[in-house]
Amino acid sequence: VGAIVRLYDSNNNEIPVGPDGVLGTGDDATGGMVTNGAGIYQFSNLPPGDYYITVTPPTGYEATPINGGDPDNNLSNTDNNGTQAGTLIQSTVFTLTTGGEINDGDALPNNNPSVDFGLAGYNLGNRVWADVNNNGSIDGTELGINGVTVRLLTSGGVEVNVGPDGILGTADDAAGGVTTAGGGYYLFRNLPAGDYIVEVMGASAPLTGLASSTPVAGDPDTHTDDSDDNWTASGANYRSPAVTLGPGNNEPANELDLAAAGQGGADDRSNMTVDFGFFAPVSLGNYVWYDLN
Numbered sequence: 001v002g003a004i005v006r007l008y009d010s011n012n013n014e015i016p017v018g019p020d021g022v023l024g025t026g027d028d029a030t031g032g033m034v035t036n037g038a039g040i041y042q043f044s045n046l047p048p049g050d051y052y053i054t055v056t057p058p059t060g061y062e063a064t065p066i067n068g069g070d071p072d073n074n075l076s077n078t079d080n081n082g083t084q085a086g087t088l089i090q091s092t093v094f095t096l097t098t099g100g101e102i103n104d105g106d107a108l109p110n111n112n113p114s115v116d117f118g119l120a121g122y123n124l125g126n127r128v129w130a131d132v133n134n135n136g137s138i139d140g141t142e143l144g145i146n147g148v149t150v151r152l153l154t155s156g157g158v159e160v161n162v163g164p165d166g167i168l169g170t171a172d173d174a175a176g177g178v179t180t181a182g183g184g185y186y187l188f189r190n191l192p193a194g195d196y197i198v199e200v201m202g203a204s205a206p207l208t209g210l211a212s213s214t215p216v217a218g219d220p221d222t223h224t225d226d227s228d229d230n231w232t233a234s235g236a237n238y239r240s241p242a243v244t245l246g247p248g249n250n251e252p253a254n255e256l257d258l259a260a261a262g263q264g265g266a267d268d269r270s271n272m273t274v275d276f277g278f279f280a281p282v283s284l285g286n287y288v289w290y291d292l293n
Contacts, residue, residue: 001119001169003055005041006032010050010093017043032056048097055082055089055117060192060246063089064118065266070094071115077105080118089117121168121190122245123264124152124271127257128184128200131277136215138257138275144184145278148204151177152188155195155242162188177201185259193246198274202236212238213277240274 007015018027019034023045032054035041057063068079071094082089094115101112128148129138152160163172164179167189177199180186188196200207212233232239245251249268263270 001035001039001058003035003039003041003057003117003119004032005035005117006030006054006056007043007046008052008054010052015043015046015051046096048095050093050095052093053082053091053115053117054085056087057089057117057119058192060194061119061121062193062247064120065249066118068116071104071112077114077116079116081115082117089119091115091117120266120269121192122251122269122271123187123189124191124196124198124243124245124274125187125259125263126185126255126272126275127259128180128186128276128278130184130210131213131279134214134277134279136213136277138277144180144182145206146179146181146184147206148180148184148186149177149201150180150186151175151199151201152191153197153199153239155197157197160188160191160196168192182259182261187259187261187264189264191245195242195244197242198240198276199234200238200276202238207278209280210278211281213279238276240276243271243274245269245271 007017009015014030015023016028016030017023017033018025018029020027021033021041021043023043033041063082063084064080066080067083068076068081070092071081081091094112096112099109102109104112104114106113127138127144128150129142129144132142133139152162154160159175160168161173161175162168162178163170163174164176165172166178166187169190178186178188232241249266251268251271252273253267255263255272258272263272
């Protein structure tokens with residue numbers, strides 16, 4: 001994930017492992033190492049002793065709020081061992097002993113692979129629906145519209161390449177947005193803190209012949225109803241106002257209108273209030289004439 005990981009002794013002295021993470025090689029220097037594309041780091045050739053680790057996460061991410069605790073006592077190699085400390089994430093002090101690093105996820109008695117750090121982002125959704133009565137609210141009998149393309153943009157209008165799975169930072173990351181499904185729902189996950197715009201593509205086939213709902217609730221930051229319309233026109237497409245995610249755990253709570261899979265993460269780090277309603281307009285006519293007789 002491109003996080004910077006630094007190693008310290010228990011006296012707060014940084015261990016100069018250098019970019020390769022191996023103490024005693026030609027690149028030894030302070031500054032730590034960077035995790036690889038899979039999020040892996042490794043410090044090697046260390047003397048036994050007491051250490052702790054700090055992580056500088058990518059901008060907009062924070063420590064996962066659930067902490068597995070001391071790696072000396074909790075040897076799971078799949079839980080979070082860091083807590084937020086200002087802009088850094090920090091482990092507790094742990095002890096490395098020769099021959100004593102056992103039952104921690106590998107078969108190497110001199111290696112501890114259990115000091116992990118979870119990074120928490122934000123999630124944004126929620127629904128495109130058929131607003132049959134054009135009142136700007138999702139009524140009990142109204143249904144979602146599947147097959148609609150929804151893109152995520154920065155507040156400056158640049159697309160965020162989440163890919164078809166909607167999860168930023170995965171292998172399918174690309175432009176083009178996601179497609180509503182399961183009742184008209186969409187979901188963007190693992191987003192860094194920041195300001196975002198959600199855009200519904202007007203050329204989506206299921207929207208042919210439909211118009212956007214007339215009542216508009218406005219900014220989801222200030223109007224957090226999870227069942228109302230939030231669009232503004234942008235050419236042939238429909239955009240939400242800029243929505244601010246983070247920092248901290250301050251997103252709208254207890255949204256009820258959710259996809260079957262939920263909101264993708266913790267409620268207080270997920271905003272599921274950005275909805276778009278569409279209705280089928282009707283017409284009326286016909287003829288005005290001079291009735292001479």
